[in-house]
Amino acid sequence: MPTLTVEKKKFTYEDYLNTPDDKRYELIEGELLMTPSPVPYHQWIVTNIGSELRAFMKINKLGKVFLAPCDVHLDTEIVIEPDVLFISKDRLHIIGEKNIQGAPDLVVEVLSEGTAYTDLVRKKKLYAKFGVKEYWIVDPSEKTVEIFNNKEAVFVSVKMHAQNDILESTLIPGLTIKLSDVFEY
Numbered sequence: 001m002p003t004l005t006v007e008k009k010k011f012t013y014e015d016y017l018n019t020p021d022d023k024r025y026e027l028i029e030g031e032l033l034m035t036p037s038p039v040p041y042h043q044w045i046v047t048n049i050g051s052e053l054r055a056f057m058k059i060n061k062l063g064k065v066f067l068a069p070c071d072v073h074l075d076t077e078i079v080i081e082p083d084v085l086f087i088s089k090d091r092l093h094i095i096g097e098k099n100i101q102g103a104p105d106l107v108v109e110v111l112s113e114g115t116a117y118t119d120l121v122r123k124k125k126l127y128a129k130f131g132v133k134e135y136w137i138v139d140p141s142e143k144t145v146e147i148f149n150n151k152e153a154v155f156v157s158v159k160m161h162a163q164n165d166i167l168e169s170t171l172i173p174g175l176t177i178k179l180s181d182v183f184e185y
Contacts, residue, residue, distance in 0.1 A: 013076045024069060028122055030077040036114045041185055045110050045140055046083045048182045053086060053106075056175050063088040063105070064095065071099035074130045080123060083138075084108035086172075103131040106171055110138040124148070128155045134171035143183045 010030030019025045024035040038046075046067060053065045068081045073096075085104035087094060094102040107127055109119040119137065127135050128150050135148040135155055143163035148155035149170055161167045163183050169175040 010077060013073065013079055016079050024081065026081055026118075027077060027079040028118070028126065033118070035081070036112075038110075038112050041140055042083075042110050042112050044185055045138060045182060046108075049108055049110075049136075049138070049177070050084050052177045052182070053084065053175075056172070057086065060174070061089065062172065064092065066100070072104060073099045073101050074103065074126065078126060078130075080126070082107040082123075083110045103127065105132070106134045106136070106169070107132050108136040108138060110140060112140075124155055128153050134169065138182075140183070143179070145179060145182075 011027055011032040012030070013027065015032065016025060016027045019032070024037070026033050026035055050065060050067045057063055057065055063086055065084065065086050068083050070085065071079050071081060072085065073079050079099070082104065085100065085108070086106040087100065088105045091102075091105065094100055094104075109115075109123065111119055124135060124137075131150065131153075133150050135150070137146045137148070138144075139146075145161045145167055147158045147161070147167070147170065149158050150156075158170055161179055163179055165179050167177040167179055
C-alpha cells in the first residue's frame with residue numbers, strides 16, 4: 001500500500017509580509033507562528049528592562065534599544081520579534097526602514113506560557129547561529145534572569161540572577177540593573 005506523504009509548506013519573508021495586521025506572527029525556519037498577546041506582567045517586565053537599557057545607552061551613547069514589536073530579519077525564512085533588543089553604535093547600519101536586518105548584539109526574551117519552548121529552544125539556537133552576542137532569558141514566575149554568551153555559535157550560560165540580585169551584563173561594561181525593580185509589580 002502506498003504511503004501518503006503530506007509536505008508542509010515552507011513560508012518565506014514575502015509570505016510573512018502578507019500576514020494580517022491584527023495578529024502577531026514570527027517566521028521561524030519557514031514555519032509561520034502566530035504569537036498570542038502577552039499578559040500585562042510580561043509587558044511590565046519588558047518595559048522595565050527596556051527603560052533601564054535605554055537610559056544607560058542614551059547616557060553612554062552606546063547604541064539603540066528596541067522593544068517588541070520590531071521585526072528582526074535574519075534570512076528569507078526567519079523573521080522574529082525579540083521582546084527587547086540592543087544594537088551597538090558601530091552596527092547601527094543593520095537598522096533598516098522596515099526591520100532590523102541582521103542579528104542584534106543583545107536579545108532579551110521574557111518567557112510566557114505560549115512562547116517558552118520557542119524562546120528557550122528554537123529562538124535561542126537561531127540567535128546563537130546568527131551571531132547574537134548575549135542572550136537574556138527572563139522567567140517572570142521564578143523572577144530570574146539567566147545570561148548566555150555566544151561561544152562559537154552556541155550559547156553558554158554565564159550567570160543566573162535572582163530577584164534581589166544586581167544584573168551585570170558581560171557584553172556591556174558598566175551596565176547594571178537592580179532586578180527587584182524589574183520584577184516589582
